[in-house]
Amino acid sequence: MNELISNILIGTGLLFSLFGCLGLIRLPDVYNRLQSATKCVTLGTCCIMLSLVIRYGFTDIGIKGLIAIPVLFFTSTAGAHALLKGSHISGIGMWEKSVADHYRDDTTGVADEEEETDNPE
């Protein structure tokens, strides 16, 4: 029974990782790619680690897998946030069909809504 639940969790993890990598290939912009890939792949790898805990219980492998889950969760999301802020400050342009850039409005202090995207590359 434990092995069946573990295999189902591994399948869920593989599916989420596949969706994350497809988003990394397919989406048009660095910000879209970052949010798709980071969320999906982090959840998929956490599912695989949880399957390790369920399969082996509280042995040494299970305890190490249980420790690795919060480490992966916090470091991955914090690194993605820092990379997003860095690439926005560096001036990498958004997709040409993007409609809002609230971070730029917050940092520059202007709240103009009709302005289109004006930073090509």
Next chain:
Amino acid sequence: MMEWIDFALWFMIALAALCLVRVVLGPSVADRVVAIDILGIIVVGICVILSISTQKSFLIDIGIAWIILSFIGTLTMAKYLERRKLNE
């Protein structure tokens, strides 16, 4: 049930190759850094599946060390991307 574990291992290796496609194609620096970050997380998943297959527990230690090194590398690249614009 070892066939399912082997299939999962080859599937994760194929996903790592899919990330390397974005490393080659990426038009800017941030795309490549994002792809390398995701590649690190997928390699951690490969380590976990290998530890299921071989029942060795030190592979998860390698995974945790890989997570922390990938985090430090991503923070370094983010700092580099911020500072380059400020110096210009």
